[in-house]
Amino acid sequence: MHIVVCIKQVPDSAQIRVHPVTNTIMRQGVPAIINPYDLFALEEALCLKDKHGGTVTVITMGPPQAEAALRKALSFGADDAILITDRAFAGADTLATSFALASAIRQIQKNMPVDMVFTGKQTIDGDTAQVGPGVAKRLDMQLLTYVSKIVAVKPEASEIVVERRAEGGVQLLKTSLPCLVTVLEGNNQMRFANMPNMFRAARHPLKLWNREEAGIADDDIVKIGLKGSPTVVSKVFAPTPKSERAEMIEVESGDPKDMAVTVLSKMFTRFPAVEKEIAKRAR
Amino acid sequence: MNEKFDAIVVGAGPSGNAAALTLAKAGMKVLQLERGEYAGSKNVQGAILYADALEKMIPDFRDDAPLERHIIEQRMWVLDDDSFVGTHYRSEGFNKEPFNRYTIIRAQFDKWFSAKVQAAGALVICETTVTDLLRDEGNRVVGVQVDREGGTIYADVVILADGVNSLLAKKADFHPELEPKNVALAVKEIHFMPQEILQERFNIGEEEGVVIELFGKITQGMMGTGFLYTNKESIAVGVGCMLSDFKDQKTTPYALLEEMKNHPSIKPLLAGGEMKEYTAHLIPEGGYKAIPKIYGDGWMIVGDSGMFVNAVHREGSNLAMTTGRIAAETVIDLIKEGKAMTAANLAVYRSRLDDSFVMKDLKKYREMPEIFHSNRQFFTTYPELVNRSAHTMLHVDGVDKKTKEREIFSSFREKRSLFGLMGDAYKLWRAFR
Numbered sequence: 200m201h202i203v204v205c206i207k208q209v210p211d212s213a214q215i216r217v218h219p220v221t222n223t224i225m226r227q228g229v230p231a232i233i234n235p236y237d238l239f240a241l242e243e244a245l246c247l248k249d250k251h252g253g254t255v256t257v258i259t260m261g262p263p264q265a266e267a268a269l270r271k272a273l274s275f276g277a278d279d280a281i282l283i284t285d286r287a288f289a290g291a292d293t294l295a296t297s298f299a300l301a302s303a304i305r306q307i308q309k310n311m312p313v314d315m316v317f318t319g320k321q322t323i324d325g326d327t328a329q330v331g332p333g334v335a336k337r338l339d340m341q342l343l344t345y346v347s348k349i350v351a352v353k354p355e356a357s358e359i360v361v362e363r364r365a366e367g368g369v370q371l372l373k374t375s376l377p378c379l380v381t382v383l384e385g386n387n388q389m390r391f392a393n394m395p396n397m398f399r400a401a402r403h404p405l406k407l408w409n410r411e412e413a414g415i416a417d418d419d420i421v422k423i424g425l426k427g428s429p430t431v432v433s434k435v436f437a438p439t440p441k442s443e444r445a446e447m448i449e450v451e452s453g454d455p456k457d458m459a460v461t462v463l464s465k466m467f468t469r470f471p472a473v474e475k476e477i478a479k480r481a482r
Numbered sequence: 483m484n485e486k487f488d489a490i491v492v493g494a495g496p497s498g499n500a501a502a503l504t505l506a507k508a509g510m511k512v513l514q515l516e517r518g519e520y521a522g523s524k525n526v527q528g529a530i531l532y533a534d535a536l537e538k539m540i541p542d543f544r545d546d547a548p549l550e551r552h553i554i555e556q557r558m559w560v561l562d563d564d565s566f567v568g569t570h571y572r573s574e575g576f577n578k579e580p581f582n583r584y585t586i587i588r589a590q591f592d593k594w595f596s597a598k599v600q601a602a603g604a605l606v607i608c609e610t611t612v613t614d615l616l617r618d619e620g621n622r623v624v625g626v627q628v629d630r631e632g633g634t635i636y637a638d639v640v641i642l643a644d645g646v647n648s649l650l651a652k653k654a655d656f657h658p659e660l661e662p663k664n665v666a667l668a669v670k671e672i673h674f675m676p677q678e679i680l681q682e683r684f685n686i687g688e689e690e691g692v693v694i695e696l697f698g699k700i701t702q703g704m705m706g707t708g709f710l711y712t713n714k715e716s717i718a719v720g721v722g723c724m725l726s727d728f729k730d731q732k733t734t735p736y737a738l739l740e741e742m743k744n745h746p747s748i749k750p751l752l753a754g755g756e757m758k759e760y761t762a763h764l765i766p767e768g769g770y771k772a773i774p775k776i777y778g779d780g781w782m783i784v785g786d787s788g789m790f791v792n793a794v795h796r797e798g799s800n801l802a803m804t805t806g807r808i809a810a811e812t813v814i815d816l817i818k819e820g821k822a823m824t825a826a827n828l829a830v831y832r833s834r835l836d837d838s839f840v841m842k843d844l845k846k847y848r849e850m851p852e853i854f855h856s857n858r859q860f861f862t863t864y865p866e867l868v869n870r871s872a873h874t875m876l877h878v879d880g881v882d883k884k885t886k887e888r889e890i891f892s893s894f895r896e897k898r899s900l901f902g903l904m905g906d907a908y909k910l911w912r913a914f915r
Contacts, residue, residue, distance in 0.1 A: 393631035
């Protein structure tokens with residue numbers, strides 16, 4: 200069984216700072232971490248490997264510094280790691296990113312068929328949750344999003360059963376492999392790497408793939424990086440924190456009726472339109 | 483599959499990085515273990531980088547090291563409650579390359595330093611804590627045990643560069659628990675400030691920086707000093723006093739720093755800044771007499787763990803780098819000569835340190851901690867007297883200068899008596915000689 204886990208190196212949002220003058224995110228000095236949702240995905244993949252054997256390959260698209268994220272994934276027990284890095288990828292939005300990742304996974308498949316692709320449900324810096332589905336579509340794989348639990352994988356039947364969090368409940372879904380799974384938070388905890396794996400991760404020869412090696416032809420340059428990204432960030436600004444305070448409404452009599460009247464009159468003072476609308480309908 | 487290395491370096495601060503780099507460059511098989519998430523993630527310093535110690539290992543460090551500003555002006559302020567008397571030394575000589583010292587931000591600098599160590603060929607593994615030293619039947623240190631499964635690792639020599647509060651050295655019984663009178667507790671804040679405002683405020687250009695050393699009433703009678711350094715677009719401001727003093731006075735470090743920041747001479751320098759970072763750290767300031775045994779069978783101690791800090795001149799990271807380098811050179815020489823890492827052979831490390839500025843400087847100030855511990859007038863009475871004298875002389879009120887001089891002298895005599903003054907002068911001479 201071969202699982203490819205897509206990870207992304209993101210700035211630790213808990214420690215992020217906004218430049219007081221330019222309003223841009225100050226990445227300098229902000230530690231980079233593996234997107235937390237991707238860690239849940241990686242741990243799920245490693246658990247399946249523990250159970251069924253097989254290979255876990257970790258890939259990421261990013262600048263050379265993303266090497267640290269891949270080495271960390273290796274230390275947890277991933278077998279191989281590929282860094283897809285090329286200036287041509289810079290400025291990619293989710294459309295261009297999923298095109299590039301799908302292309303790279305196709306290259307991986309040439310050496311070893313891929314049974315499953317795991318990703319986190321979304322990244323904490325983009326929050327779009329689009330790249331996973333985008334990759335699945337391009338690879339023509341079954342897509343399972345918001346998976347809260349992998350119930351069973353039956354390699355011989357080429358089948359997977361998962362629990363998926365949906366509005367108002369949990370769905371129990373079964374589908375055939377190959378498939379792409381986007382994993383939710385909190386259903387496992389990343390293991391503590393052992394020392395031999397730490398040594399292996401530090402010494403592992405990392406594969407660096409440029410555009411050609413990721414299988415992207417010259418004709419497709421327009422589909423990656425900034426050129427392939429229809430999303431435009433026109434402005435970045437820090438939200439101004441709202442400091443409205445809650446108001447305690449008390450009625451001396453303690454009578455619910457008085458209470459209701461007080462609350463309504465306060466509401467109507469603030470939103471006169473509501474009062475008008477109610478009065479109109481009452482007529 | 484227990485790995486064996488020529489040397490294991492515990493810790494990735496300045497001393498550990500210096501040791502690992504020097505060893506790796508000489509082709510030794512080196513493992514460096516760091517408990518933080520990355521080199522520098524747990525490290526705190528003012529921070530001033532003295533070029534010399536680093537230059538000896540990385541001559542072209544200026545090309546790519548993350549440096550903030552080179553220092554062109556040093557101010558020394560003696561503060562009373564609402565005033566200061568100070569000396570400023572500013573020189574165009576400090577503006578001539580190669581620059582002598584820089585402000586740095588350690589989290590960035592240490593990462594850079596660590597990258598150099600890795601590029602030189604050392605194996606650097608972070609997020610891994612050494613829990614114990616391994617010994618053979620003869621009690622010789624032969625490796626380390628880490629907090630991970632399968633974490634028994636062997637080496638010919640283990641270099642402890644694990645910082646001021648070296649739990650490992652304590653556990654191994656290389657030295658006893660730190661004494662509160664031998665460590666300072668320092669707190670520091672970084673205040674963000676737009677570059678143009680900062681440069682205008684301190685009268686400096688694009689790359690130039692200022693250091694202000696603060697001394698006197700701000701430490702509220704405790705033995706310690708404050709500081710203010712200019713970074714590229716931030717100001718580092720902090721204060722440190724002996725841990726024993728904090729304990730006795732029941733003062734909290736953050737309250738002390740808060741008061742210092744509100745001193746009328748300091749407040750305007752920070753005005754408009756935005757506090758971005760708060761850190762605290764212990765500094766080993768016991769001086770020469772507090773230096774523990776720094777080598778033994780299969781082990782060596784470098785940097786803060788060995789008390790290598792010159793509190794008087796605010797030098798620490800350069801001593802750390804130098805001790806790390808010299809320890810590594812000792813190991814390299816012994817390996818080349820085919821000698822074992824026994825205490826007798828490693829004694830060369832100590833003698834080389836004795837011949838270096840590290841021990842010479844620390845020895846020069848060996849009496850200082852004791853003298854300052856027992857003579858608090860230097861932190862209270864004198865700053866007050868000096869400030870009042872300045873005030874008396876500069877306040878024009880119709881009183882003639884001769885009378886003012888007499889007034890000043892009698893204020894000194896009243897506070898310290900003639901005998902006391904002479905005694906204090908002698909003590910100061912002893913402390914600095």
